[in-house]
Amino acid sequence: MVSADRPDHPVMLANRYERLVQSVVDYAIYMLDTTGRVVSWNPGAERIKGYRAEEVVGKHFSLFFTPEDCLDGRPERLLKQALEQGVAQDEGWRVRKDGTRFWALAALDVIRDEQGQVIGLAKVTRDITDRRESALQLDAVRAQLFQAQKLEALGQLTGGLAHDFNNLLTIIINSARMAKESQDPVRLRRMMEHILDAGQRGTELTKQLLTFARHRKLEVTQIAPAELLGATRGLLEHALPREIVLEEHLQPDLPLIDVDVGQLQMVLLNLLFNARDAIEGQGTIRLAVSAVELAGEVEGLCGAYVCFAVGDSGPGIEAKVLPRIFEPFFTTKPFGKGTGLGLSQAYGFAKQSNGAINVQSEMGKGTCMRLYLPACRHNSDGQLDG
Ligand SMILES: Nc1ncnc2c1ncn2[C@@H]1O[C@H](COP(=O)(O)OP(=O)(O)OP(=O)(O)O)[C@@H](O)[C@H]1O
Ligand SMILES: [Mg+2]
Incomplete structure (x- = not known):
């Protein structure tokens, strides 16, 4: 036989739970009957809502809602939802006894007896006004x-x-x-x-x-990245000083891209010139073109893309400058050397071409700008390397 003073006896357990609930002051924990009337009350409820137990037991819980919410039928809706689905949660204004309001986070859960009959609801409310503010x-x-x-x-x-x-x-x-x-x-x-x-x-x-501003119409044609780089190289040759080595890494069998060739060339030149300007004296610029499969890691882009990466062995970009480099007219170059439009133009072009551009830079190590453009859906059929 189980003795009533054993700690796991139902009476002892019920006492302990009662003591637990009664010692909580940060949460209002109380019971409602199935019609929404208050059955029990704890010190947390008294502290948060301002009513003593004898003032609220037997009253409908809509007492704590604002007049607007009552008119709108919010208390009844919550009660109905909890009774039908077993639980209801809510966040919103509630009213204290003195008429002041607080922002409440509330949960209503049904309570069942051993036979599974709903005998009431457990209501837990927190005052999260400070957190919300x-x-x-x-x-x-x-x-x-x-x-x-x-x-x-x-x-x-x-x-x-x-x-x-x-x-x-x-x-x-x-x-x-x-x-x-x-x-x-x-x-x-x-x-x-x-x-x-x-x-x-x-x-x-x-x-x-x-x-x-992305208002300029793009003249889109289909082109193989290798062909485009061939044409850009011609423009570049006169622009790089002898101390700077240009390394090219072109992945074979790159997919075709639909792009405004003239503008892409401009953007690549801008990136290369930025790299050139960053390098003082000797250095290397690495231009790499590769096919990549994105799954949301670059501005949420997904699918097949061609990535044009321009890396340099320059000093890198200072942390306070980095967030601003794509702004129009932002430049750190002396008057007459830069207008600060190169990267803002590259940014607009990337967006308008359904791609993206991003930057990775480390002080003392250099900078890498990556331009992603969508690959054409159909395959290149080996006509790329011509
Ligand atoms: N590779 C790089 N290394 C270091 N800083 C860079 C690099 N690329 C861009 N920047 C910084 O970003 C700024 C903005 O670049 P952006 O190309 O938009 O303008 P700009 O080069 O100053 O002028 P413009 O391109 O119009 O002649 C540069 O002034 C520079 O401070
Ligand atoms: Mg520039």
Whole structure:
């Protein structure tokens, strides 16, 4: 026979559970009957909601909800859901006895007897107002920071643009004025050339901006990466000093890509020039093209891609500079050496081509920029290496 003073006797167990519930002050733990009336109350419930046991036992639990939620039938809905599904969870405003509100995280679970009959519900509520407020504050700070960064980028963009166009307009206006006053046909011709040249540079600048804004229409053709690199090499030869070695690694049998060839060339040149500018004296630039299968690791891209990687043995990019390199007009180069448009253009191009560009950089070791472009679905049939 089991003695009633044994610790595992049902009476002793019930006592211990009662003591456990009664010692909890951080959670409101109480029971409801199947119609939603309060059956029991613990010190946590009293602390959080402000009612003493004798004030609430027998009352409907909708007492703790806001008038709006009561009108909306929220307490009944929760009760119904718990009775039908065994459990219901909720997060929202609740009202204390003194009328003040707190943000509650609540769970309702059905309680059954040995025969499986529902005899009531266990209700556990936590006051998470502080947690919610700090989360909201953090969100607000983040939003402010984002807004500030956006404004700074916008300021930089307009400032840079105004500056560059102003330079070009100064050239145009001065040349036109001089041309107007000059009788010398040779001088006149030179002035006209200056005007044309400045106009042309203005057009290039708008083109770059439009690529960044992704408003420029791409002229897409199908091309083998090897063929494209062949053409780019010609452009590069004159641009790299002798101290810099260019290594090329081209994986055989690369798939074809659908791409605006002219723009891709521009982007690759921009990446190569950035690598060249980063290297002081001797160094190596490594251009590697490979086929990769992505599964979301690069900006959520999935499927077959061709990766153009431009790595350099330069000094790497400082941590405070790194998050800004894709911003338009962000440059660390001296006046006249860089406009800060190269990478923003590369970024816009990658996005518009349904690809991505990312950067990996380590101080003292160098930088690697990787451009991912989607591979064509059909196979190259061995026509690639021509
Ligand atoms: N390979 C690299 N190594 C070190 N820093 C780099 C590298 N690539 C880019 N950067 C940094 O990113 C900045 C922005 O590059 P981006 O190509 O957009 O502009 P830029 O080269 O300064 O000017 P532009 O390309 O318009 O002539 C650079 O000024 C430089 O500070
Ligand atoms: Mg550049």
